[in-house]
Amino acid sequence: MSNLDRTLHLVRALTESIEGLTLDEMAAEVSVKRRTVERMRNVIQMHFDLDDSIEGRSKRFRIKDSPGRAYTRPNAQEVAALQAVVDAGQRDGTPQVESLRSLLAKIKAALDSRERQRLDNDLDLLTRLQRSRVAAGPAVIASPKDLTTIQAAILTGQCVEFDYSPDSAASASWRRIVPYGLIHGPITYVLGKRPDRDDLPYLFRLDRMDQVRQSDVLGCPPEDWDLDVWLADSFGIWREDGHDIVLRVRPDAVERARAWRFHPHQQLEEDGDELRVRFHSGGLLELANHLFAWAGDLVIEEPVALKEIMARRLMVAQSLLGAEQVDR
Structure with a gap:
């Protein structure tokens, strides 16, 4: 405690000094030898902006700013x-x-x-020598200006109006929605619902929205709206009725599965030398696509609907090998 007390005392002295303190003055201030105060100075220099200036043959040190700035300055x-x-x-x-x-x-x-x-x-x-890995996925470009417009509408409690071009449509159609949230990822989605209906919120791709503008119509989600709860209802983006998912992990992959998150609300159960993963979720197609990476390490136990989707995906996946390989 005495070392800490001396260091804090020296920090205060270096902060309050206008001209700065030499090493000898610092040593006298906290009653230690010069070698000790040099080590204290080195520690202080790691955490504070310690300014130094030369006066004659001596070097003076002082902390330029208030100590609080040391904890708000980015490194x-x-x-x-x-x-x-x-x-x-x-x-x-x-x-x-x-x-x-x-x-x-x-x-x-x-x-x-x-x-x-x-x-x-x-x-x-x-x-x-640092990079954020850019994973394979859709290459879409959405407008930062449109994103800012939607964020402004959320802050002011207004609806958003835009022209929307879904995959299957030949032309864009006008929409007005209450913004329920923004979901960022490889594709940015806007979650919203029409203000004049009791429908559930629906997803719109930001890159397919055009002429985005704030509406004169007021609209904001209910006070008890929870975006995290809504997201947890499905494995991925697409919405459907939930299913009780049961996955059995083989012994060699148990440690890997313990460090893996299949779903925010998953439950892990010991089963001998195997592990069961349980959760309730929709998005079976996205889940089946994800489980390809677990081939050989995991068995789908429930539901039957997930097994059927996986069987269809396996049949379709064979086309990647070409007709000659499939015939073999």
């Missing part, structure tokens, strides 16, 4: 992590990337020249 690792997300978003065309890019610029602009210089050396190496 190189934090800025590099945000930079990696921005770079990946720009490659993907993610609509959120403009907001993140703007945030990154503001963070850098808030630093003074000394902080930026200190940060740049570390940041250059970290950004060169």
